Amino acid sequence: xxxxxxxxxxxxxxxxxxxxxxxxxxxxxxxxxxxxxxxxxxxxxxxxxxxxxxxxxxxxxxxxxxxxxxxxxxxxxxxxxxxxxxxxxxxxxxxxxxxxxxxxxxxxxxxxxxxxxxxxxxxxxxxxxxxxxxxxxxxxxxxxxxxxxxxxxxxxxxxxxxxxxxxxxxxxxxxxxxxxxxxxxxxxxxxxxxxxxxxxxxxxxxxxxxxxxxxxxxxxxxxxxxxxxxxxxxxxxxxxxxxxxxxxxxxxxxxxxxxxxxxxxxxxxxxxxxxxxxxxxxxxxxxxxxxxxxxxxxxxxxxxxxxxxxxxxxxxxxxxxxxxxxxxxxxxxxxxxxxxxxxxxxxxxxxxxxxxxxxxxxxxxxxxxxxxxxxxxxxxxxxxxxxxxxxxxxxxxxxxxxxxxxxxxxxxxxxxxxxxxxxxxxxxxxxxxxxxxxxxxxxxxxxxxxxxxxxxxxxxxxxxxxxxxxxxxxxxxxxxxxxxxxxxxxxxxxxxxxxxxxxxxxxxxxxxxxxxxxxxxxxxxxxxxxxxxxxxxxxxxxxxxxxxxxxxxxxxxxxxxxxxxxxxxxxxxxxxxxxxxxxxxxxxxxxxxxxxxxxxxxxxxxxxxxxxxxxxxxxxx
Amino acid sequence: xxxxxxxxxxxxxxxxxxxxxxxxxxxxxxxxxxxxxxxxxxxxxxxxxxxxxxxxxxxxxxxxxxxxxxxxxxxxxxxxxxxxxxxxxxxxxxxxxxxxxxxxxxxxxxxxxxxxxxxxxxxxxxxxxxxxxxxxxxxxxxxxxxxxxxxxxxxxxxxxxxxxxxxxxxxxxxxxxxxxxxxxxxxxxxxxxxxxxxxxxxxxxxxxxxxxxxxx
Numbered sequence: 001x002x003x004x005x006x007x008x009x010x011x012x013x014x015x016x017x018x019x020x021x022x023x024x025x026x027x028x029x030x031x032x033x034x035x036x037x038x039x040x041x042x043x044x045x046x047x048x049x050x051x052x053x054x055x056x057x058x059x060x061x062x063x064x065x066x067x068x069x070x071x072x073x074x075x076x077x078x079x080x081x082x083x084x085x086x087x088x089x090x091x092x093x094x095x096x097x098x099x100x101x102x103x104x105x106x107x108x109x110x111x112x113x114x115x116x117x118x119x120x121x122x123x124x125x126x127x128x129x130x131x132x133x134x135x136x137x138x139x140x141x142x143x144x145x146x147x148x149x150x151x152x153x154x155x156x157x158x159x160x161x162x163x164x165x166x167x168x169x170x171x172x173x174x175x176x177x178x179x180x181x182x183x184x185x186x187x188x189x190x191x192x193x194x195x196x197x198x199x200x201x202x203x204x205x206x207x208x209x210x211x212x213x214x215x216x217x218x219x220x221x222x223x224x225x226x227x228x229x230x231x232x233x234x235x236x237x238x239x240x241x242x243x244x245x246x247x248x249x250x251x252x253x254x255x256x257x258x259x260x261x262x263x264x265x266x267x268x269x270x271x272x273x274x275x276x277x278x279x280x281x282x283x284x285x286x287x288x289x290x291x292x293x294x295x296x297x298x299x300x301x302x303x304x305x306x307x308x309x310x311x312x313x314x315x316x317x318x319x320x321x322x323x324x325x326x327x328x329x330x331x332x333x334x335x336x337x338x339x340x341x342x343x344x345x346x347x348x349x350x351x352x353x354x355x356x357x358x359x360x361x362x363x364x365x366x367x368x369x370x371x372x373x374x375x376x377x378x379x380x381x382x383x384x385x386x387x388x389x390x391x392x393x394x395x396x397x398x399x400x401x402x403x404x405x406x407x408x409x410x411x412x413x414x415x416x417x418x419x420x421x422x423x424x425x426x427x428x429x430x431x432x433x434x435x436x437x438x439x440x441x442x443x444x445x446x447x448x449x450x451x452x453x454x455x456x457x458x459x460x461x462x463x464x465x466x467x468x469x470x471x472x473x474x475x476x477x478x479x480x481x482x483x484x485x486x487x488x489x490x491x492x493x494x495x496x497x498x499x500x501x502x503x504x505x506x507x508x509x510x511x512x513x514x515x516x517x518x519x520x521x522x523x524x525x526x527x528x529x530x531x532x533x534x535x536x537x538x539x540x541x542x543x544x545x546x547x548x549x550x551x552x553x554x555x556x557x558x559x560x561x562x563x564x565x566x567x568x569x570x571x572x573x574x575x576x577x578x579x580x581x582x583x584x585x586x587x588x589x590x591x592x593x594x595x596x597x598x599x600x601x602x603x604x605x606x607x608x609x610x611x612x613x614x615x616x617x618x619x620x621x
Numbered sequence: 622x623x624x625x626x627x628x629x630x631x632x633x634x635x636x637x638x639x640x641x642x643x644x645x646x647x648x649x650x651x652x653x654x655x656x657x658x659x660x661x662x663x664x665x666x667x668x669x670x671x672x673x674x675x676x677x678x679x680x681x682x683x684x685x686x687x688x689x690x691x692x693x694x695x696x697x698x699x700x701x702x703x704x705x706x707x708x709x710x711x712x713x714x715x716x717x718x719x720x721x722x723x724x725x726x727x728x729x730x731x732x733x734x735x736x737x738x739x740x741x742x743x744x745x746x747x748x749x750x751x752x753x754x755x756x757x758x759x760x761x762x763x764x765x766x767x768x769x770x771x772x773x774x775x776x777x778x779x780x781x782x783x784x785x786x787x788x789x790x791x792x793x794x795x796x797x798x799x800x801x802x803x804x805x806x807x808x809x810x811x812x813x814x815x816x817x818x819x820x821x822x823x824x825x826x827x828x829x830x831x832x833x834x835x836x837x
Contacts, residue, residue, distance in 0.1 A: 004633065006819075006820075009819050010817070010819035010820075012637060012679070012819075013679055013818055013819040014819070018637040018678070018679070019637045019638055019639065019642060021637075022634040022637045023634060023711070024633070024634030024635065024710050024711025024712055025710055025711075026646070026649070026650065026708055026709065026710050028711075030711075252646075252649060254638050254642045254645075254646055254710060255642055256642070256645075302653075303653055303655070304653060305649065305653060306648070306649025306650055306651075306652040306653035306708070307649065308648075308649075308652060308667075338652060338660070338666065
C-alpha cells in the first residue's frame with residue numbers, strides 16, 4: 001500500500017465503510033501531477049454517499065478532465081468517525097485520487113446544494129488548514145470558489161469565497177480554470193486574477209461589492225467598489241443543450257451511493273411556474289435535449305459504467321415535448337443491454353398508461369405524486385395546476401397497473417393557508433384509499449398503502465413567495481398536530497419532521513452578508529452536518545445568533561415590501577423582480593398562471609436566450 | 622456454458638472493498654465489458670458469480686478468485702484479461718482468466734504473509750513458547766474455542782527494516798471443514814501484547830486445495 005501513509009491506514013482501519021475514503025473507483029481520472037497546469041479539488045460538502053449521487057459533479061468532472069493539462073479530483077465531507085480520526089492523526093482533508101491535501105490545489109470548489117451544508121464547507125476548509133475567510137487568503141492559498149443553486153442568494157457565504165458562480169457551470173468553470181492557468185503562467189497576483197475572473201459571464205466576486213444598510217437593518221444598496229465590475233451579475237446558461245452532450249462516463253461508486261445508477265439529464269428548466277419552487281424559477285429558461293442525443297449518450301454511458309438502471313432526470317421529465325420518442329429510442333436497445341428505465345418526477349396530470357408501460361418493464365416500485373396542497377384553492381394559490389380529477393386518474397391507472405402503494409407529497413405553512421387546507425391533505429389521502437377499493441380490477445390480496453409526506457414550506461429567493469414570512473415553529477407544530485387528528489385510516493401513514501431545520505433554512509435562504517459571522521460562530525461552537533438530524537442542534541444556532549447580536553427572525557418572519565432591496569438583488573437569475581411581484585399578487589387572489597410552453601408569462605428569463613423560449617405559433621401543445 | 626475463474630490481486634485501495642461491494646463491482650464490469658457471460662434466467666436476470674473464500678476488509682491478497690459462467694460452450698478466453706483490466710478499480714490486477722479446474726469447495730489451505738511492528742517480537746516469542754493458544758471463534762452457530770497451536774505450532778519470523786514478517790499456512794475451507802482467519806491469530810497476539818492493529822498487514826499469497834495442490 002505505497003500510496004497510503006501510516007496515519008491514513010490507521011484511520012481507515014478504525015472507521016465505518018473505509019471504501020468511502022480511498023478513491024480508485026472505476027471511471028475516476030488519474031494524471032501525472034507534475035505534468036498538469038491547473039489542479040482543481042471538486043468538493044461536495046456532504047458525505048460520499050450523498051455527493052456521489054450528484055449529477056452536476058459528474059458533468060463537470062468529465063468536462064474539466066478532458067483538458068489534458070488540468071486535473072479535477074474529488075473530495076467529500078468525511079463522516080464523523082473519519083473526521084475524528086483525521087484530526088487526531090493530523091491528516092489534512094485530501095482529494096480521493098491523489099491523496100494530496102486540498103491546500104495543494106489551485107482551485108478548491110464547493111457546490112452549494114442546500115443551505116444547511118454551509119457549516120460543512122467551513123469544516124472542510126478547516127480540515128485542510130485553509131483560512132476560512134477570503135480576506136485572509138492571498139495568492140499562496142487556493143482560490144476558493146462556489147457554484148450551485150444556493151449562489152442565487154450567495155450573501156450568507158460571501159465572506160468565505162473568492163468567487164461564486166451564478167448559473168450553469170459547463171462553460172463558466174472551464175473559463176475559471178483557463179483564467180487560473182493564465183494567472184499562474186503570467187505570475188498574476190490575486191487582485192489581478194479576480195479582476196479577470198469578474199469579466200466572465202455569471203461570475204460574482206463578493207469582495208468587489210459593498211453593501212450599505214438602512215437603520216432598521218434592511219439593505220440600502222449593493223454596489224460594485226471597482227471600475228469594470230458589473231452592477232448586476234447575470235446568470236450563465238447553456239443556450240443549446242445539445243451543444244454540451246451529457247457525460248458518457250461516471251465515476252462509479254463502490255460503496256453504495258444513494259442514487260447509484262446511470263442518469264441522463266433530458267431537459268433543463270421547468271415550464272410550470274409553481275410559485276413555491278425555487279428550482280422552477282432559477283433554472284429558467286426551459287431547454288430540451290433532442291431524443292436521439294439522449295438515447296445515444298445514455299447507451300454509451302450504460303456501456304461505460306456497467307449500470308443496469310437508467311434514470312431520465314430533470315425538474316419535470318414528463319414535460320419533455322418528445323418524451324414518447326425518447327422512450328421508444330431507449331427501449332430499442334435497453335432490454336438487449338440489460339438496462340431498465342426509471343422516470344423520476346412524474347406528474348399526475350400527464351401520467352399515462354403507455355408511459356407506465358414503457359418505464360416499468362422490469363420492476364414495480366411505489367409511485368409518488370406531488371399534490372403539494374390539500375385543497376384546490378391553495379393549489380391555485382401556489383400555481384400547482386393539478387386537480388383532484390387528475391390525481392384520481394393517475395392513481396386509477398397506477399392501481400390497475402398493479403401498484404399498491406402511493407406516496408403523496410404535501411407542504412404546510414404555505415401562504416394564505418388555513419386549517420381547512422390542512423384537513424384537505426388528510427381528505428385527499430382518504431379519497432385515494434377509497435378509490436383503491438372502488439376499482440374492480442385492483443391488485444388482489446393486497447391492501448393499499450398511502451403515505452403522505454408533509455414538508456415545511458420555506459420561502460426562497462427568486463420565487464414569487466420570496467416576499468412572504470415563514471410560518472413560526474408553533475404554527476407549524478399546531479398544523480402537524482391538527483393533520484394527525486384528521487387522519488382516521490390505518491392505510492394512511494403520515495411523515496413529517498421537526499420544523500427547526502426548515503426555520504434555519506429559511507433564515508439562510510433569505511439572509512445577507514451579516515450572517516457569515518453567525519455561520520462561523522456556530523461552526524466554532526461545533527456545528528457541522530446540520531442536514532443530519534442527529535448532529536443538528538437548534539439551540540447552538542440560537543446561541544450563535546445571540547453572540548453575534550443578530551435577530552434571526554428579521555430574515556424569515558418578516559414580509560418583504562415588493563420594492564425592497566433584497567440581499568440577492570444584484571444577482572440576476574433571469575426572472576425579474578416585477579414578474580415575481582406580479583405573480584405574488586396573483587397568488588393572493590388565487591389566480592393561476594399558464595405553463596410557459598402554453599403562454600408566455602413574461603418572466604424575463606428569455607433574455608438569457610436572446611429570443612422567445614418557445615415557437616408559440618407552431619402550437620406545440 | 623462453461624465455468625471459468627478470474628484470478629486477481631486485491632491490494633491498496635481495493636483492500637477496502639467489501640465482499641458485497643466487490644460483487645456489485647464485478648457485476649458492472651462484466652456487464653460493461655460486453656463479454657459473453659451467462660445471466661441467470663429469473664425475473665431479474667443478473668450475472669451469476671461467486672467469490673472463493675473472500676478476505677476480511679483491509680487485508681490484501683495476490684490470489685483472489687471469482688467464478689462465473691460463460692454464455693457459450695467454448696469461448697475464446699485469450700482476450701478476457703486485457704478486456705476486463707482497464708475497467709477494474711485501482712488495486713485490482715487480473716492474473717488470469719481460465720476454465721475452472723477444481724470447485725472452490727476444494728480449497729483447503731491458504732498462505733499468508735503477515736507483517737508486524739518490531740514491538741510485536743515479545744508476542745511472537747510468547748506464542749512460540751506457550752503450550753496452547755486458545756482463541757474464541759464466532760460462527761453462525763455460536764462461538765467455540767480453538768487452539769491455534771494445533772494448526773500453527775510455530776511462527777518463524779524474520780526482521781526486515783522496521784518490521785517483522787512471517788509466513789503462515791492456515792486452514793481455509795468453505796462449507797465443511799475448518800476455516801481460520803489470520804485476524805484470529807492477530808487478535809490472539811494482541812490479547813496479551815499491545816500491538817496496534819493498523820500496523821499489522823495481512824497479505825494472502827496462495828490458496829491450496831485440500832490435497833495441497835495450488836488452487837490459485
